[in-house]
Amino acid sequence: MEELDVEPAITNIPAASDGKHLGFAWGPGDILAYETLYKASSGAKGSGCSFIHEVRKDEDIYSPILRKLFNESHHIFVGLQTIREDLPNKNKKPQFVSISKNYRSVIRACMEELQQVAVSTKDAKVSMQYGNQVSILLAIELIWNLCEVLFIDAAPAGSLLLHLLDWVRLHKADVDEKAREVLQSESPAEHHDYWDVVVSYVLQGRLEEARQMLVKQATLQPAARNMYKLMDTLLTKMPFYNPGGTQTLTEFDVKWRNWHEEVDRCLQDNSFASNRHLEIICRILVGDEDMLLDHKELLGTWYHFLVTRLLFSHPTVKPTELHYYAQSCMTMFLDSRNVPEPLDNILLAAFEFDIHQVIKDCSIALNNWWFVAHLTDLLDHCKLLQSHNLHFGSNLREFLLLEYASGLFTHHSLWQLAVDYFDHCPEFGRVYLELQIERVPLDTERKALKVLRICEQRQMSEQVRSICKIMAMRALRNNRLGSALSWSIRAKDAAFATLISERFLQDYCARGTFSDLDLIDNLGPAMLLSDRLTFLGKYREFHKLYGEKRFSEAAKLLLSLMTAKIAPRSFWMTLLTDALPLLEQKETPNHSQLGCPDHYPHQI
Amino acid sequence: MESVNAKYVSQKISKTRWRPVSHSSLQQPDIFATGSWDNENNKISFWSIGNHGSSDMEDGFEGDPQLLCEHKHDGDVLDLQFLDQDRIVTTSSTGAVTIFRHHQNSETISVSQSWPRVHRYPCDNAPCTGVVCSSPEIVTVGEDGKIIVFRADQEGVVRVIENADSSTIHAVTYLRTTEILTVNSIGQLKLWDFRQQSNSPSQILSLSGDRVPLHCVDRHPNQQHIVATGGQDGMLCVWDVRQGSTPFSLMEAHSAESGVRH
Numbered sequence: 083m084e085e086l087d088v089e090p091a092i093t094n095i096p097a098a099s100d101g102k103h104l105g106f107a108w109g110p111g112d113i114l115a116y117e118t119l120y121k122a123s124s125g126a127k128g129s130g131c132s133f134i135h136e137v138r139k140d141e142d143i144y145s146p147i148l149r150k151l152f153n154e155s156h157h158i159f160v161g162l163q164t165i166r167e168d169l170p171n172k173n174k175k176p177q178f179v180s181i182s183k184n185y186r187s188v189i190r191a192c193m194e195e196l197q198q199v200a201v202s203t204k205d206a207k208v209s210m211q212y213g214n215q216v217s218i219l220l221a222i223e224l225i226w227n228l229c230e231v232l233f234i235d236a237a238p239a240g241s242l243l244l245h246l247l248d249w250v251r252l253h254k255a256d257v258d259e260k261a262r263e264v265l266q267s268e269s270p271a272e273h274h275d276y277w278d279v280v281v282s283y284v285l286q287g288r289l290e291e292a293r294q295m296l297v298k299q300a301t302l303q304p305a306a307r308n309m310y311k312l313m314d315t316l317l318t319k320m321p322f323y324n325p326g327g328t329q330t331l332t333e334f335d336v337k338w339r340n341w342h343e344e345v346d347r348c349l350q351d352n353s354f355a356s357n358r359h360l361e362i363i364c365r366i367l368v369g370d371e372d373m374l375l376d377h378k379e380l381l382g383t384w385y386h387f388l389v390t391r392l393l394f395s396h397p398t399v400k401p402t403e404l405h406y407y408a409q410s411c412m413t414m415f416l417d418s419r420n421v422p423e424p425l426d427n428i429l430l431a432a433f434e435f436d437i438h439q440v441i442k443d444c445s446i447a448l449n450n451w452w453f454v455a456h457l458t459d460l461l462d463h464c465k466l467l468q469s470h471n472l473h474f475g476s477n478l479r480e481f482l483l484l485e486y487a488s489g490l491f492t493h494h495s496l497w498q499l500a501v502d503y504f505d506h507c508p509e510f511g512r513v514y515l516e517l518q519i520e521r522v523p524l525d526t527e528r529k530a531l532k533v534l535r536i537c538e539q540r541q542m543s544e545q546v547r548s549i550c551k552i553m554a555m556r557a558l559r560n561n562r563l564g565s566a567l568s569w570s571i572r573a574k575d576a577a578f579a580t581l582i583s584e585r586f587l588q589d590y591c592a593r594g595t596f597s598d599l600d601l602i603d604n605l606g607p608a609m610l611l612s613d614r615l616t617f618l619g620k621y622r623e624f625h626k627l628y629g630e631k632r633f634s635e636a637a638k639l640l641l642s643l644m645t646a647k648i649a650p651r652s653f654w655m656t657l658l659t660d661a662l663p664l665l666e667q668k669e670t671p672n673h674s675q676l677g678c679p680d681h682y683p684h685q686i
Numbered sequence: 687m688e689s690v691n692a693k694y695v696s697q698k699i700s701k702t703r704w705r706p707v708s709h710s711s712l713q714q715p716d717i718f719a720t721g722s723w724d725n726e727n728n729k730i731s732f733w734s735i736g737n738h739g740s741s742d743m744e745d746g747f748e749g750d751p752q753l754l755c756e757h758k759h760d761g762d763v764l765d766l767q768f769l770d771q772d773r774i775v776t777t778s779s780t781g782a783v784t785i786f787r788h789h790q791n792s793e794t795i796s797v798s799q800s801w802p803r804v805h806r807y808p809c810d811n812a813p814c815t816g817v818v819c820s821s822p823e824i825v826t827v828g829e830d831g832k833i834i835v836f837r838a839d840q841e842g843v844v845r846v847i848e849n850a851d852s853s854t855i856h857a858v859t860y861l862r863t864t865e866i867l868t869v870n871s872i873g874q875l876k877l878w879d880f881r882q883q884s885n886s887p888s889q890i891l892s893l894s895g896d897r898v899p900l901h902c903v904d905r906h907p908n909q910q911h912i913v914a915t916g917g918q919d920g921m922l923c924v925w926d927v928r929q930g931s932t933p934f935s936l937m938e939a940h941s942a943e944s945g946v947r948h
Contacts, residue, residue: 144726149696495698495724526762526779526813527829527854527871528700529724531918560807562831564852568871568899598852600890601872606897 095135111492112138142450143493147199148215151192152490155456156499158184162463163506175235178464182230185456186223193219221425222453224253225444228432229457232401233466239400240323240331243392247287250389254382257282261291271298277359282380284363285390289317292363312353313360316345316367323397335398342368369395375414384415385429401435408433437466441478455486455503480507484514491518501536515540520548527553534572547573554578558585564601567615576612583614587621587653596622613648624660637664693751697722697729701766703774705732717754719774719788721763728763730776730795731756732788757786757795765817765857767824769838773798775824777814781805783826785838804843805830816857818866827855827868833878847885851876857902861910861927869900869915877927891931893923 095104095115105118115135142148162181165174193216200212231237231245257279264273276299283292293314300310321337323329329337345368354360365373374381374390381387388411392399399407408430416422422430424447431439445454461467462479487503490496500518504511519537524530530553537545550573557565563582570578589597596602602622609619620643627636643649644657700723704715716736722728733751761780768774773787780803787798805814805828812830819825822838831851835844853871861867864880865888876887899918906912911927920940923933 146696150694153694153696494726526764527815528762528764528813560810560812560830562807562829562852562854564831564872565829565854568853568897571897597849600874600876601852604872604874604892604897608897 093137095137109136109492111489112136142215142452143490143496145215147192147195147212149496150195151188152452152496152499154188154191155185155452156502158188159456159459159506160502162460165463175464178234178460179230182226182234182460185460186226186230189219189223189226193223218448220253222448225425225428225432225440226453226457227252228429229440229461232404232432232435233437233461234464236401239398240334241325242401242404243389243397243399244323244325246389247393250386251286251288254282254286254386257286261295270295271302278380280359281363281366281377284317284366285374285377285380285386287322287390287393289320293317306357309354309357309360312348313363316341316348316364319344320367331398338397366390367394371414378415381415384412384426387411387415388433405430405434437461438478441482445482451482451486451489455482458482480509480511483507484510488514488518491522494523497522498532498536505540512540512542516542516545519545524549524552547575549573551575551578554582558582563589564598567601571608571611574611579612580614583612583618584650586618587614587650591652591656596625614650617643617648617650617653633664637661640664691750695720698724700724700763703766703768706768706771708771718751719766719768721759721766721776723762723764723779728759728761729756730759730763730766730774730786732795755788755793755795757797759784762813764813764815767817767819769819769821769824773838775817775819777817777826777828779811779813781811781814781828781830783814783817783824783834783836799838801836801843804834805832815855816868818858818860820860820863825858825860825866827858829854831855831870833858833866833868835880845880847878850878850885850887856900859903859905859913861905861913867903867905867913867927869903871899873897873900873917875900875903875913875915875925875927889927889931891925891927893932 102117104115106113106115113136115137116133143152158181165177196212196216196219200209200216203209203212227249231242231249235245237245260275260282261279264270264275264279267273270276276295280292280295280299283289283295296310296313296317300307300314303310319341321334321341323331323334345364348354349361349364349368354364362373366377369391371391374387378387381390385408388408391411392407396403396407412422412426412430416426424443428440428443428447431443441454441458444457445451448454458467458479459482462477467478483503484507487500487507490500490503497518501515504515504518507514519533519542522529522533524533530549534546534549537549550569554566554569554573554575557563557569558581563585567579567582570582586596586598586602599622602619603626605615605619609616620639624636624639624643627633627639640657640661644654649657699720702718702720705717705719707713707715717732717734719730719732721730732754734754735751759776759778760782761778763776764779765777766774769785772790773785776784776786778784782800782802783804784800785798786795788795803811805812805826807830812828812832814826814828816828817824817826819838823844824836824838826834826836827850828834831849831853833847833850833855835846837844851868851870851874855868855870858866858868861877866878866880868876868878870876872892874890874892877889877891879888882888898921900915901918902916904914906914912924913927914922914924915933916922916939920938922937922939924935924937925933
């Protein structure tokens, strides 16, 4: 077995007393722990603790807001599975990208709702818990977005940087907040955050907005008008690659180098020497790494630093070159004091195009399989995962989906979603479903019918029989014979139908009348399910005919019951006793038949 | 065609009912109640789709139901009926029947009356599957095959018909003020006349051939003898109670179990 790269997390069970030994048992999604003695010794003292503690790993499925995430992503998942297989991959790419965006928008919607509750609630514990969930979802969306850019969209050099810029802009929303604050103040150009906002815009490549902000400063300093005009020109002339245009990458590269040289010349000429801020901006535009690193707080993260550095020094970066820059940027940004966090390692693995490492690290870091299962499934559809046979026989995608769906099955309500996930796991899905579906608790008939419908649709006849038998046993125990018979007829369970018919007949022998006549009188074709049942139905019919004084027909029926040998042994005496009054009837023409000794085998 | 609005509510809903509007007003109903099932904590909720004069509703959200209030419910809500403008009766999978009162000024719900465990087996609770009311009378049916009659504001039950059915009764409806109709899981409709003291139905109707369980029943709004039933195989049958013991019309509506509401 592989060694774990991280230490397992320790969970304290607060209710268990100190120093006691704990025994445990695995459940489908949790562990049951209880206090116990290590060795059963005769001198055992003290009373045992009567509590069983349930330790759950995944709290998220019980959160009402996150429930929307599971429901909506299930919907997207099912839609993804039904995309037609025969189209060539490049036509499917836009579809995959749009599905990826759907998943991300669901994550964002949940995040916003959680954030609202976290802010508005008065309960500090709830606020903290929701706040944690928000940060986890933020990280998840960040990773997913990067995977979409690098793997699914697989942008080539040129567009790659543009996508990465979008990615960074989406995840650094505080710039807009600060900008709003500055612009709403009385004199924006004199606000203490003004230059921070301008520099942030430049760092994110939002040069148009930077220029608009600079205009405000320019009007305040008419003496420096030329300098501001020069900066404005530089900012306007910065070329951005247009993927849809006619310009090739090489032409763009040439144009960009020319621009870069121009900016460099301005620096050498000390054109901005008298204005510290414009000098800073010029150095950033030329791609001065030290200047970028000086603005660590504005950049915030090493990947922002990476993208900005690429923007101003290698805008035509190729996907295969990314990981060199990523590694060096991370090292430069995080000085020796900061240890890379799991998120950083995951992003680095993504820049290295090591999909398996990304999935592995995410599986360890998150407590719930939701993210890795859906992402892997999408990547598998894009044919990006090499088929990687794991020790357990199935491939990675199926393994993760099975784990995720098994976790869902333990939820009292979300189990219905899991069924669809199992359906789309070709190797083991059906087996898992067969094992799990029998364990769904069936409190009401309505729920049993839902479960049965799922089994019948998938031709799981074993499970259908098993569930019907459970319901029938329960009905039998509560003396609801009609219900029990209904269930065994649905399951086509002849053995059980026989058992119930026996009960009816015993009832009759004990009380002299039939119970549940409305059922027995209306068995219809179901009567043929079991011999005993047929006998019961026919015997009741005999009684009806007798009651209506149609003696000849009654006698004929009674005769056929005796000859057909479907009567249980215990009933033969009763049948014979029933025959007696018929023999006494003068109208019956079948005296001779009834008296015929051949019909009475020697067993009497 | 009007657009369809969908809203995720993070719970499985078993039944919804419009609050009745008084016959004099010509408005469409704008408040409805829902009952949930299969959740760890079930509840009943009241929702409104009318504009309450709030001006900040964007165009895309018009008609989006807004939650007014909710109350927790013990067990799955298997059926739900409005008793009058303020009170609603629910039946639970624990065999209990409860009346909730909706206080409209404070937008809260409180339990007005409850009959716990009225539907039960000798040693277990039986889910109560259907309810119908004609204020102040309430009739419920359950998996235990009993029909129970209550009066709102009276403790205890008015009448119990034990062993009304040997199989589960799925739904009930009023035919006349003294007659009800039940459907069960062996495909039979039974007519019960409360004026009679006997515990057996005055009439039994069934579809000959397959005994398909019937899940729901409702009466024609204007013609008292016409009823429709929905079956387990998705078949919708229309019956005339006065004549014949078989339906006069059969329609294949769904591929699976369905509910009927006129």
